[in-house]
Amino acid sequence: MARPKTYNRQEAVVKACKAFWEHGYQALGVRELERLTGLNQFAIRTDFGGKEGLYLEAMRFYADAAIATAMPPLRAGGIPAIVAFLRNLVTVGSMTSSPWGCLVVNTGIENARVQSGRLTEAVAYYWDALETHFKLALEIAQDSGDLPNDVEIDGLAKGLVAGVMGVHATNRSENSNTAGTDLVEILCGHLTLLRAS
Amino acid sequence: MARPKTYNRQEAVVKACKAFWEHGYQALGVRELERLTGLNQFAIRTDFGGKEGLYLEAMRFYADAAIATAMPPLRAGGIPAIVAFLRNLVTVGSMTSSPWGCLVVNTGIENARVQSGRLTEAVAYYWDALETHFKLALEIAQDSGDLPNDVEIDGLAKGLVAGVMGVHATNRSENSNTAGTDLVEILCGHLTLLRAS
DNA sequence: TCTATTTCTATACATTCGCATAGAAACAGT
DNA sequence: ACTGTTTCTATGCGAATGTATAGAAATAGA
Numbered sequence: 523m524a525r526p527k528t529y530n531r532q533e534a535v536v537k538a539c540k541a542f543w544e545h546g547y548q549a550l551g552v553r554e555l556e557r558l559t560g561l562n563q564f565a566i567r568t569d570f571g572g573k574e575g576l577y578l579e580a581m582r583f584y585a586d587a588a589i590a591t592a593m594p595p596l597r598a599g600g601i602p603a604i605v606a607f608l609r610n611l612v613t614v615g616s617m618t619s620s621p622w623g624c625l626v627v628n629t630g631i632e633n634a635r636v637q638s639g640r641l642t643e644a645v646a647y648y649w650d651a652l653e654t655h656f657k658l659a660l661e662i663a664q665d666s667g668d669l670p671n672d673v674e675i676d677g678l679a680k681g682l683v684a685g686v687m688g689v690h691a692t693n694r695s696e697n698s699n700t701a702g703t704d705l706v707e708i709l710c711g712h713l714t715l716l717r718a719s
Numbered sequence: 720m721a722r723p724k725t726y727n728r729q730e731a732v733v734k735a736c737k738a739f740w741e742h743g744y745q746a747l748g749v750r751e752l753e754r755l756t757g758l759n760q761f762a763i764r765t766d767f768g769g770k771e772g773l774y775l776e777a778m779r780f781y782a783d784a785a786i787a788t789a790m791p792p793l794r795a796g797g798i799p800a801i802v803a804f805l806r807n808l809v810t811v812g813s814m815t816s817s818p819w820g821c822l823v824v825n826t827g828i829e830n831a832r833v834q835s836g837r838l839t840e841a842v843a844y845y846w847d848a849l850e851t852h853f854k855l856a857l858e859i860a861q862d863s864g865d866l867p868n869d870v871e872i873d874g875l876a877k878g879l880v881a882g883v884m885g886v887h888a889t890n891r892s893e894n895s896n897t898a899g900t901d902l903v904e905i906l907c908g909h910l911t912l913l914r915a916s
Numbered sequence: 917t918c919t920a921t922t923t924c925t926a927t928a929c930a931t932t933c934g935c936a937t938a939g940a941a942a943c944a945g946t
Numbered sequence: 947a948c949t950g951t952t953t954c955t956a957t958g959c960g961a962a963t964g965t966a967t968a969g970a971a972a973t974a975g976a
Contacts, residue, residue, distance in 0.1 A: 524922035525972040545832055548745045552964060562924065563965080573964065608903030623828065631820065631828045633744050645892065681901030687892070688885020690904070695827030695842065695884070704878030705885070712909040717914070721952035724943040749934055759954065760935080770934065 527565070534559045539580040543625040546632055547577055578640055584625045585648040592618045596655040600663040601717060604656065604682070605710045611689045612703045623694025627687050653683045663717075673716055685709045729755045736777040740755070740822040743829055744774055775837055781822045782845040789815045793852040797860040798914060801853065801879070802907045808886045809900045820891025824884050850880045860914075870913055882906045 537559040541550055552573050556562060561570075570576040592610065595603045603688075612614040633641050656679035663669035683706045689702030734756040749770050750768030758773075767773040771869055780866055789807065792800045807813040819825075823845045830838050853876035860866035 523920075523974045525924070527923065546829060549832070551962075553962090564924065567965070568923085584750040610814070622831070627888060628828055631825055631888060632743060634748060634820070634891045635746070636841045649892075677901045677904065681903075684885045684889040684899050684902035685882065685905065686885075687888040688883075691824060691828060691884040691888045692881040693822070694831045695846075697831060702881050704874045705873065705881035706878075708878040708882065708909055709905065712905055712912070715909070715912040719912070720944045720950075722954070724953065746930075750932090761954065764935065765953085 528562075529560050529565065531569070534561050534565075534579065535576075535579055535583050538576050539584050542577055542580050543584070543620070543628070544622050546566045546628060574638065574640075578644060581625060581629065581641075581644045585651070587646065588618060588648070589651050590661055593651065593655045595657040598658075598662060600659055600666060600668055601713050603714060604659050608682075608686070608689070608709055611686065612693070612700045612706050614699045619693070619699045621693060621697045621699055624687075624690035627690040628694065630687075631691075649683055652686065653679050656682050666706065670719065682709060723778075725759075726757050726762065728766070731758050731762075732773075732776055732780050735773050736781050736822065739774055739777050740781070740817070740825070741819045743825060745829065751887065760843065761840060771835065771837075775841060778822060778826065778841045778845075779839075782841065782848070785815060785845070786848050786876075790852045794858040795855075795859060797856055797863060797865055798910050801856050805883070805886075805903045805906055808883065809890070809897045809903050811896045816890070816896045818890060818894045818896055821884075821887035822889040828888075846880055849883065850876050853879045865914065866914055879906060 538555065541555060541558040549695065550558075552563060552566065555566065555573065555576070559576075561576075566572060566576055570579060592607065596607060599606070607618075610618050613619050618624075619717075626645055629641060630645045657675060660673075660675045660679060664671055664673070685705060685706060688703050692702040692705065693699060695701070732915050735752065735758075735786070738752060738755040742751075747755075749760060749763065752763065752773070753771065756773075758767075763769060763773055767776060789804065793804060804815075807815050815821075823842055826838060827842045854872060857866060857870075857872045857876060861868055861870070861872065882902060886902050889899040889902065890896060892898070
């Protein structure tokens with residue numbers, strides 16, 4: 523009944539995600555975006571709502587992929603799961619490790635003063651999810667006696683989220699998967715010391 | 720002998736610094752830059768080398784101000800000086816605290832894939848200075864017996880730098896001077912635990 | 917094969933970008 | 947006052963921005 527699309531939507535979103543991840547939002551023009559995603563301008567406008575719409579969909583994909591893949595182990599893993607999660611941030615080949623840092627961190631910084639509302643929401647959504655997962659892991663650690671009960675969990679979870687942002691920021695700034703390693707080791711070491719005390 | 724300039728160079732650089740700090744590099748056009756700094760396009764081009772030249776001078780100003788004011792206490796202060804430095808990052812009114820995060824962090828992330836060489840250099844210059852100062856403070860802590868000698872100082876200093884980046888990234892992302900507080904407390908707490916162990 | 921529907925390609929749009937230039941304006945020295 | 951020098955204002959440049967649109971192309975069903 524109609525001319526078929528020349529692209530696969532999922533693949534296009536994945537490519538758009540990588541493109542924005544690497545180049546940022548403003549620095550990536552629509553014409554180069556076509557080239558990198560295989561989409562045409564008409565499709566970007568009609569099917570995705572323009573450049574910003576595609577960006578939002580790419581963010582959603584990025585966030586959901588991390589939430590569905592990297593975070594679940596935290597739900598029942600206690601401190602070892604947190605340590606594993608943090609180490610993955612600086613492990614070559616890991617899904618959450620990249621010389622481009624993290625799309626959500628990059629977005630939060632690049633668009634902090636522009637924030638289109640929908641962008642702010644997408645960024646907050648991701649960090650809330652991570653904070654919640656950290657909190658779950660810490661609660662399990664306390665319940666199993668692996669972490670003293672006098673440790674203030676809410677602040678610790680928030681602090682770990684900020685630490686994750688620092689790891690990603692360092693990785694991107696130095697264009698290396700492993701630049702944030704020393705911070706990861708501080709965070710892991712701190713969790714270990716809390717456990718012992 | 721000539722028509723006097725209508726602006727004060729120092730003041731203009733300070734204003735440009737704040738403008739780039741808040742809005743980022745790409746998002747800030749030359750015409751709005753004129754408005755925010757009091758400079759005219761001719762002066763931006765002739766006296767500063769265009770938009771990028773002014774940006775570099777603003778970065779240099781920002782870095783030198785921090786190096787000259789915020790870092791010196793680290794040179795002889797040991798761990799308490801580190802703790803004070805970190806707390807300042809999330810203290811309203813402190814020079815190193817801002818809802819816009821840190822100009823160098825923002826630059827490192829926004830321009831990570833563009834890097835004009837001179838920008839990369841300016842970013843690296845700043846973090847090298849901070850790392851060196853952290854190392855000095857940690858050495859003093861070890862020499863005075865305040866920190867065990869088996870603590871690996873180089874990695875710790877690097878990790879603290881990454882932590883500082885995380886604090887700034889969090890502050891900017893949440894548009895708050897104090898959003899990174901929990902990470903600061905983790906870092907300070909870790910230093911304290913290292914001291915005790 | 918013809919039609920209806922959807923997507924594609926190609927082009928054009930107004931706006932903005934940073935930068936450049938020409939002429940007016942403001943001084944110091946004579 | 948006049949001159950020489952520098953800086954200012956005003957305007958314009960080509961290129962790039964994201965978006966819009968018109969007509970060609972490709973399909974399914976009749």
